[in-house]
Amino acid sequence: xxxxxxxxxxxxxxxxxxxxxxxxxxxxxxxxxxxxxxxxxxxxxxxxxxxxxxxxxxxxxxxxxxxxxxxxxxxxxxxxxxxxxxxxxxxxxxxxxxxxxxxxxxxxxxxx
Amino acid sequence: xxxxxxxxxxxxxxxxxxxxxxxxxxxxxxxxxxxxxxxxxxxxxxxxxxxxxxxxxxxxxxxxxxxxxxxxxxxxxxxxxxxxxxxxxxxxxxxxxxxxxxxxxxxxxxxxxxxxx
Numbered sequence: 502x503x504x505x506x507x508x509x510x511x512x513x514x515x516x517x518x519x520x521x522x523x524x525x526x527x528x529x530x531x532x533x534x535x536x537x538x539x540x541x542x543x544x545x546x547x548x549x550x551x552x553x554x555x556x557x558x559x560x561x562x563x564x565x566x567x568x569x570x571x572x573x574x575x576x577x578x579x580x581x582x583x584x585x586x587x588x589x590x591x592x593x594x595x596x597x598x599x600x601x602x603x604x605x606x607x608x609x610x611x612x613x
Numbered sequence: 614x615x616x617x618x619x620x621x622x623x624x625x626x627x628x629x630x631x632x633x634x635x636x637x638x639x640x641x642x643x644x645x646x647x648x649x650x651x652x653x654x655x656x657x658x659x660x661x662x663x664x665x666x667x668x669x670x671x672x673x674x675x676x677x678x679x680x681x682x683x684x685x686x687x688x689x690x691x692x693x694x695x696x697x698x699x700x701x702x703x704x705x706x707x708x709x710x711x712x713x714x715x716x717x718x719x720x721x722x723x724x725x726x727x728x729x730x
């Protein structure tokens with residue numbers, strides 16, 4: 502089966518960079534996603550990366566993908582208190598209606 | 614990004630009653646929608662795939678007679694929790710992939726918090 506693992510908790514100071522890590526086991530995934538969930542809310546798509554890419558940068562967000570090690574990371578530059586949330590990585594596959602497999606989620610706490 | 618809505622956002626019901634949750638894609642059509650449930654401090658668990666014009670596909674361990682899914686149109690899917698019990702209390706979230714999506718991304722509704730007394 503597919504397992505997607507994340508560390509449970511990360512605490513950073515405001516202004517520092519945050520790095521959230523994700524490991525997965527299914528090498529056939531086509532896309533890898535990062536979603537943000539604030540308390541009591543749905544999931545907000547932050548960014549995604551195609552599996553043949555190594556890196557993608559989008560404003561404060563940088564995604565790194567090491568396909569050999571099946572390791573995905575999300576770096577948030579200049580972390581703000583509004584970034585406090587739970588972050589989920591997810592695997593997706595070819596086909597517009599393919600289901601996603603979610604990671605266990607990482608709670609990011611930003612302190613002053 | 615595309616917008617997906619859910620209604621209601623929160624519902625409290627008595628044990629034994631049925632509850633219907635709606636998921637709508639507001640500015641795009643979705644032949645497929647997904648229903649997830651999320652327990653506190655846990656990840657999302659896929660319950661079923663809702664298909665417009667055909668039967669839903671349920672994940673292993675999910676009772677199809679308990680969680681009725683109807684994909685009535687290209688913009689609406691409903692999940693009905695029948696004869697709800699306290700253990701059905703959870704956060705239910707739907708998602709929909711647009712028919713044309715560059716990164717095969719899915720857009721999520723804001724979720725429905727169900728509490729069964």
